[in-house]
Amino acid sequence: MSKMYETKRLYLKKLDKEYGKMVLDYYIRNQEFLDKWESKKPKHFYFLKYQEEQLEKNLEDIKKGNLLKLWLFEKEKQNKIIGCISFNNIIRGPFLSCFLSYKLDKDKTNQGYMTEAVKKAIEIAFCHLKLHRIEANIMPKNKSSIRVVSKCGFNYEGISEKYLKINGKWEDHIHMVLLNPNL
Numbered sequence: 001m002s003k004m005y006e007t008k009r010l011y012l013k014k015l016d017k018e019y020g021k022m023v024l025d026y027y028i029r030n031q032e033f034l035d036k037w038e039s040k041k042p043k044h045f046y047f048l049k050y051q052e053e054q055l056e057k058n059l060e061d062i063k064k065g066n067l068l069k070l071w072l073f074e075k076e077k078q079n080k081i082i083g084c085i086s087f088n089n090i091i092r093g094p095f096l097s098c099f100l101s102y103k104l105d106k107d108k109t110n111q112g113y114m115t116e117a118v119k120k121a122i123e124i125a126f127c128h129l130k131l132h133r134i135e136a137n138i139m140p141k142n143k144s145s146i147r148v149v150s151k152c153g154f155n156y157e158g159i160s161e162k163y164l165k166i167n168g169k170w171e172d173h174i175h176m177v178l179l180n181p182n183l
Contacts, residue, residue, distance in 0.1 A: 005070065005124060007116045011078065012070040012085065016059060019071070019081075020052035026081040026105065027051070033106035035167055037142060066090045068129065072104070072117050082108045085121045087134070096132035096183070098125065102148075109144060115151045122152060126180040133180070137163055137173035146174065154178045 005012040015023065027034070028046060044050045061067035067090060072083040083104035090098040100121070104114045125131045136154055138145045154176035162170035 005120055006075070007120045009075055010113065010117055010120075011073045011075060012117060012120060013073065014059070014062060014069065015055055015071050017052035017055045020048050020055060022079075022081050023055065023071070024048050024051045026083075030103075030106050034103055037103070037139070037145075037166065039165055040168055065092065068121075068124070070117075070121060070124075072113070074113075081105075082113065083117070085117055087121070087125055087129070087131075090129070090131070096130065096180075098129075098131055098134055100134050100136045100149075102145075114144075114148050118148055118152050122178065126182065130183070131180060132183045134178045136176045136178075138176065139166065139171050140174055146176075149176045149178075152178065 003014060024046065031046070042050070058067060058069045062069065068087040070085050071081050072085070073080070074082055083102065085100070085102040087098040088101060100118070102114060102118060102121075122134065125134055134154075136145075136149045137160060138149065140146075140159075155178070157175045157177050160173045160175050163173040164171055
């Protein structure tokens with residue numbers, strides 16, 4: 001349907017509502033795993049209609065230029081989503097910045113998939129979107145996520161106290177940043 005990117009083991013794709021069942025399946029499979037890292041979800045989150053609406057909203061935001069969301073598929077198993085990467089709150093003008101977020105299937109962690117995908121996503125953000133700064137905010141206890149951004153060259157800029165409400169509790173986050181060396 002739209003632009004697809006690839007790495008050695010993965011395809012990174014923008015999705016439309018036709019992928020709603022796959023996205024819902026991903027979230028249901030990983031509900032317990034993701035809950036400890038994310039904000040509380042609305043009651044209707046785990047319904048197909050909601051996921052289809054979100055996919056359509058994402059495409060609108062991508063067209064507006066304030067979001068890029070890519071879903072991850074293993075090249076060997078393209079019938080199953082294993083995660084996603086988002087550049088949220090893309091701001092143009094003198095800021096040229098965004099926030100990076102990502103999530104991976106509980107059964108695919110610690111295999112280098114997310115590092116591989118984030119490296120490709122950084123290339124897209126810097127070369128295609130021409131962004132200057134990518135920010136990642138990670139809870140200190142999320143050691144796997146901190147390893148991912150560290151391997152991708154992000155620099156520590158400090159702690160943001162009670163930065164996001166995660167699973168009903170305000171959590172501190174480590175603030176990591178990567179600058180585009182070409183801008």
